[in-house]
Amino acid sequence: MTNSDGRTLRSRAWFDNLDDPEMTALYLERYLNYGLTIEELRSGKPIIGIAQTGSDLSPCNRHHVELAKRSRDAIRDAGGIALEFPVHPIQETGKRPTAMLDRNLAYLGLVEALYGYPIDGVLLTIGCDKTTPALLMAAATVNIPALAFSVGPMLNGWHRGERAGSGSVIWKARQQLAAGEIDAQGFLDIAASSAPSVGYCNTMGTATTMNSLAETLGMQLPGSATIPAPYRERGQMAYYSGQRIVEMVHEDLRPDQLMTRQAFENAIVVNSALGGSTNAPIHLNAIARHVGVELSNDDWERVGFAVPLLVNMQPVGKYLGEDFHHAGGLPAVIGELLRAGVLPHPDALTATGRTVADTYGKIQASDPDVIRPFESPMARYAGFLNLSGNLFDSAIMKTSALNEEFRGRYLSDPDDPDAFEGSAVVFDGPEDFHHRIDDPALDIVPHSILVMRGAGPKGYPGGAEVVNMRPPSYLIKQGVHAMPCIGDGRQSGTSGSASILNASPEAADGGGLALLETGDRVRVDLKTRRVEMLVPQEELQRRREALDAAGGFPAPASQTPWQALFREKVQQFNTGMVLKDATDYQDIARK
Numbered sequence: 375m376t377n378s379d380g381r382t383l384r385s386r387a388w389f390d391n392l393d394d395p396e397m398t399a400l401y402l403e404r405y406l407n408y409g410l411t412i413e414e415l416r417s418g419k420p421i422i423g424i425a426q427t428g429s430d431l432s433p434c435n436r437h438h439v440e441l442a443k444r445s446r447d448a449i450r451d452a453g454g455i456a457l458e459f460p461v462h463p464i465q466e467t468g469k470r471p472t473a474m475l476d477r478n479l480a481y482l483g484l485v486e487a488l489y490g491y492p493i494d495g496v497l498l499t500i501g502c503d504k505t506t507p508a509l510l511m512a513a514a515t516v517n518i519p520a521l522a523f524s525v526g527p528m529l530n531g532w533h534r535g536e537r538a539g540s541g542s543v544i545w546k547a548r549q550q551l552a553a554g555e556i557d558a559q560g561f562l563d564i565a566a567s568s569a570p571s572v573g574y575c576n577t578m579g580t581a582t583t584m585n586s587l588a589e590t591l592g593m594q595l596p597g598s599a600t601i602p603a604p605y606r607e608r609g610q611m612a613y614y615s616g617q618r619i620v621e622m623v624h625e626d627l628r629p630d631q632l633m634t635r636q637a638f639e640n641a642i643v644v645n646s647a648l649g650g651s652t653n654a655p656i657h658l659n660a661i662a663r664h665v666g667v668e669l670s671n672d673d674w675e676r677v678g679f680a681v682p683l684l685v686n687m688q689p690v691g692k693y694l695g696e697d698f699h700h701a702g703g704l705p706a707v708i709g710e711l712l713r714a715g716v717l718p719h720p721d722a723l724t725a726t727g728r729t730v731a732d733t734y735g736k737i738q739a740s741d742p743d744v745i746r747p748f749e750s751p752m753a754r755y756a757g758f759l760n761l762s763g764n765l766f767d768s769a770i771m772k773t774s775a776l777n778e779e780f781r782g783r784y785l786s787d788p789d790d791p792d793a794f795e796g797s798a799v800v801f802d803g804p805e806d807f808h809h810r811i812d813d814p815a816l817d818i819v820p821h822s823i824l825v826m827r828g829a830g831p832k833g834y835p836g837g838a839e840v841v842n843m844r845p846p847s848y849l850i851k852q853g854v855h856a857m858p859c860i861g862d863g864r865q866s867g868t869s870g871s872a873s874i875l876n877a878s879p880e881a882a883d884g885g886g887l888a889l890l891e892t893g894d895r896v897r898v899d900l901k902t903r904r905v906e907m908l909v910p911q912e913e914l915q916r917r918r919e920a921l922d923a924a925g926g927f928p929a930p931a932s933q934t935p936w937q938a939l940f941r942e943k944v945q946q947f948n949t950g951m952v953l954k955d956a957t958d959y960q961d962i963a964r965k
């Protein structure tokens with residue numbers, strides 16, 4: 375059986391290899407033992423893998439276990455055979471020390487499964503934060519026809535008559551707990567209210583961001599990204615996705631034809647309009663590298679910074695996933711960007727094989743308060759700045775998250791409205807922060823700059839989401855809710871903080887942050903994109919020598935074999951946190 379360009383389906387090499395009848399028999403026999411027949415497996419029908427990320431360990435994606443039944447029906451109806459298999463579980467809120475550590479592990483596992491088994495095309499069940507990039511990275515490496523299918527966001531959460539966004543209410547509740555306004559039970563009640571149904575985080579966190587960008591990249595059916603998990607349309611989209619992946623195998627439509635440089639530039643623009651997560655550059659830079667596209671944090675600033683924020687969703691706005699979907703969802707955002715002429719590549723392809731312009735050109739938002747018209751956005755510049763200086767080579771900042779309070783306090787100098795300066799208060803990892811943040815001896819004032827280090831890919835394997843640090847309780851009580859934060863870790867996409875984060879190289883990889891001391895002055899200039907510690911060069915040299923003599927920046931011991939392997943091989947956030955050498959392997963199913 376061949377597909378439309380005359381290539382033999384790769385599953386034939388297992389199940390129908392006339393040159394090697396013995397191996398064929400061996401490959402076939404075990405797949406018969408639960409009822410598949412020889413006739414089916416030798417019929418030439420495409421074998422479609424369903425890469426299953428849902429399980430009891432992964433509640434955000436658990437609903438995929440149900441939805442996959444509809445996809446299997448569709449694959450069968452469209453003339454394919456479905457083989458469902460598990461992906462290494464990744465639950466953002468459940469994995470210690472961090473789910474990010476397992477993105478590359480799930481990637482490696484899925485590459486092996488897709489490469490080593492008789493799979494002609496794959497349905498990627500995406501949802502919770504790291505599941506989406508892990509699966510897209512693997513599809514990029516193997517480069518067999520692949521279609522992502524989102525589990526969808528949870529329903530809106532409510533607490534005392536107000537929308538309670540997953541993740542975002544937790545950040546708020548932490549401040550209330552620190553200020554003594556609620557107790558531990560109150561904290562639990564708020565947390566539970568923000569998880570009202572199956573599905574992933576209903577805020578514009580990393581999950582909504584990455585599911586939307588998977589569609590923008592052409593890897594998910596148009597309209598699929600934002601349907602809430604429990605809605606009937608979600609089950610129907612499971613069916614359409616199953617149908618489509620069978621067609622994609624016949625068309626031999628592969629990830630490298632969809633995830634082009636153009637598609638990534640579109641995704642950067644869409645990310646700004648969404649107010650997408652600061653994790654997106656790490657993940658998209660990683661997917662791009664695996665598919666052979668150069669993409670850097672400079673591209674994020676150049677292509678994405680001057681794009682306005684259109685979507686009014688928590689953490690920076692008001693609404694949640696159901697509202698977004700009812701207002702038109704991602705298709706309406708792309709439609710608005712097309713109409714304004716700011717989507718750079720309207721001719722890029724979607725998963726249907728049609729162009730972006732064709733697919734989304736006529737779609738309009740139905741609620742202009744949820745999805746703003748281009749002319750009256752939520753914020754004028756919604757993209758990321760790419761900052762550098764003597765503390766790091768690259769770190770990003772989401773300036774649209776700078777709220778009035780922050781702007782008024784830190785950026786109000788009429789002579790230099792884009793710069794601020796303060797004394798650094800340095801924390802070595804999240805545990806150090808939690809122990810000391812409320813210690814009056816630190817003498818933190820509103821114009822201090824909180825610094826988190828030892829929280830990058832190597833320092834805290836996978837990188838901790840901890841750079842958005844809360845002010846000490848005594849300052850919160852005085853009304854200071856956000857302070858300038860800098861760090862080599864990440865920050866949750868559900869946090870509205872305007873930190874300078876993902877600093878690369880990290881302290882544990884020779885970065886300048888390792889040389890900073892509490893009390894040093896740090897200057898941030900958003901206009902020149904510079905962040906500098908104002909410490910003389912000779913003094914920095916002296917500190918560097920002392921650090922080297924002490925054996926480098928201290929990092930805690932690895933607790934598992936994977937942590938140790940990961941630290942040996944991992945690269946920095948600005949280049950996607952991918953494993954060294956892994957990007958040498960591309961398009962491997964066709965070689």
Ligand code: FES
Pocket residue numbers: 434465466467501502503540574575579581
């Ligand atoms: Fe899974 Fe947010 S924790 S999507």
Ligand code: MG
Pocket residue numbers: 466503580839865866867
């Ligand atoms: Mg997260």
